[in-house]
Amino acid sequence: MKNLRLNRVFSLILMIAFCMACSAGDDNLDQGMAPDKKQDEVEKEMTTITIKNMAFSPAKITVEKGETVVWVNEDVVPHDVTDFINQEWTSGTLSTGQTFKKVIEKELDYFCSIHPTMKGNIVLKK
Numbered sequence: 001m002k003n004l005r006l007n008r009v010f011s012l013i014l015m016i017a018f019c020m021a022c023s024a025g026d027d028n029l030d031q032g033m034a035p036d037k038k039q040d041e042v043e044k045e046m047t048t049i050t051i052k053n054m055a056f057s058p059a060k061i062t063v064e065k066g067e068t069v070v071w072v073n074e075d076v077v078p079h080d081v082t083d084f085i086n087q088e089w090t091s092g093t094l095s096t097g098q099t100f101k102k103v104i105e106k107e108l109d110y111f112c113s114i115h116p117t118m119k120g121n122i123v124l125k126k
């Protein structure tokens with residue numbers, strides 16, 4: 001009799017522990033999946049230009065009018081994205097890992113004002 005009762009208490013403890021582990025696992029799954037999915041959706045709607053090894057890559061892109069372009073500085077030094085013709089607009093200094101977004105309404109020639117040999121060009125789809 002005593003053994004049976006002990007067995008029941010032990011099974012109960014096991015069940016509670018199992019349930020707690022289960023719900024904890026579900027929480028982790030929810031938290032891990034949701035933000036990743038959202039980020040993927042955002043990336044699909046934008047054209048990304050990577051800044052790396054002292055260059056814009058790709059240096060020349062073609063986009064639809066009204067499309068958003070995002071520059072990502074993956075280089076080890078700071079860069080910027082600045083209007084080449086008359087410095088009408090600029091991203092300001094972008095440190096490693098920082099990004100700059102711009103909605104493209106017209107064709108653009110741009111450069112990095114910190115390293116003026118770095119140039120890029122955006123053309124509109126016709």
Ligand SMILES: [Cu+2]
Nearest residue numbers: 079112114115
């Ligand atoms: Cu630069």
